[in-house]
Amino acid sequence: MKQRAAALSVASNSALILLKLIAGILTGSVAILTEAVHSSVDLVASLVTYLSVRISEEPADEGHRYGHEKVENLAAAVEGVLILVGSAAIAVAAIRRLIVGGSVHTVGIGIAVIGLSAGVNLVVANIIDRGGRETGSPALEGDALHLRADAISSLVVLVALVLVDVTGAKWIDPVAALIVAAAISVSGVRLMIRSGEVLVDQALPVDETAAIAAAIESFSERGVIGFHELRTRRAGSKRYVDLHIQFRSGTSLEDAHQTTHELQDQIVDALGGADVLIHLEPEGRLRPGQRPLQAPAGW
Numbered sequence: 001m002k003q004r005a006a007a008l009s010v011a012s013n014s015a016l017i018l019l020k021l022i023a024g025i026l027t028g029s030v031a032i033l034t035e036a037v038h039s040s041v042d043l044v045a046s047l048v049t050y051l052s053v054r055i056s057e058e059p060a061d062e063g064h065r066y067g068h069e070k071v072e073n074l075a076a077a078v079e080g081v082l083i084l085v086g087s088a089a090i091a092v093a094a095i096r097r098l099i100v101g102g103s104v105h106t107v108g109i110g111i112a113v114i115g116l117s118a119g120v121n122l123v124v125a126n127i128i129d130r131g132g133r134e135t136g137s138p139a140l141e142g143d144a145l146h147l148r149a150d151a152i153s154s155l156v157v158l159v160a161l162v163l164v165d166v167t168g169a170k171w172i173d174p175v176a177a178l179i180v181a182a183a184i185s186v187s188g189v190r191l192m193i194r195s196g197e198v199l200v201d202q203a204l205p206v207d208e209t210a211a212i213a214a215a216i217e218s219f220s221e222r223g224v225i226g227f228h229e230l231r232t233r234r235a236g237s238k239r240y241v242d243l244h245i246q247f248r249s250g251t252s253l254e255d256a257h258q259t260t261h262e263l264q265d266q267i268v269d270a271l272g273g274a275d276v277l278i279h280l281e282p283e284g285r286l287r288p289g290q291r292p293l294q295a296p297a298g299w
Helices: 003-028 030-056 070-098 107-135 138-167 170-198 204-215 253-271
Strands: 225-237 238-247 276-281
Touching: 003 170, 030 070, 030 138, 030 225, 070 138, 070 170, 070 225, 070 276, 107 138, 107 225, 138 170, 138 238, 170 225, 204 225, 204 238, 204 253, 238 253
Parallel strands: 238 276
Antiparallel strands: 225 238
16 A cells, blocks of 8 residues: 555655746746756655665565664655755745746646645545555655645745736745745645654654553553663654563463563553563562552652
């Protein structure tokens, strides 16, 4: 599913780039040409996404014992950089048009092409975003964000072209391009921040950590009396959890082992999929950072 969604993004971006280039040349609109640049950046990003989801689905090997899922996060970070590069190119072209000047003509063609572009991008973005949420793919989610940003920028350009056609004010065209550049820059920065959080092994969100604690506490009647050294992280669409579980004195190794496996399964279910590693410990004094199951609320 990931690869199909990524392939759809590549195909739609390729077609839209061609349409925008033709419309930009025919109309002389810098806003339309910058939209073509924006779509070109999106196409490169889509190709990066397509390759990354293929690599991320490869099984773990001797050189990558934790798998290849972080390739998706790296791809999302690359996409963020590409968005910033594209926005810079748009801004430069728009400022040059404001200084040097230029004409916009046959605006009707541009309006038709940009309107079609916005509609196609919104439809494709929704399809890809649904695939990203169903698979937990950050690369697809990033690609959907690109396409939505492209659709929004197309709507800005569409409004600008209509105003140019109605008022004859040529300066509206490059100003619209600058607005587009600013908007997509914000999207690029946000995408890079989100990707960076995963690449530096940021812990899972509070609600997911709470779900792990709740799963552990549900085994209090099976000999589990506390836990500590809880560490979590995410790579691509996969979550990783490792922790130490303390068992009541007298619990046999066989019972502790069986309980641990059941606890692992419950944590996996609570997170919607995860790689869980648990270290077993016997009852003893609390260690620094250890959380007993009888801890007061808000510990």
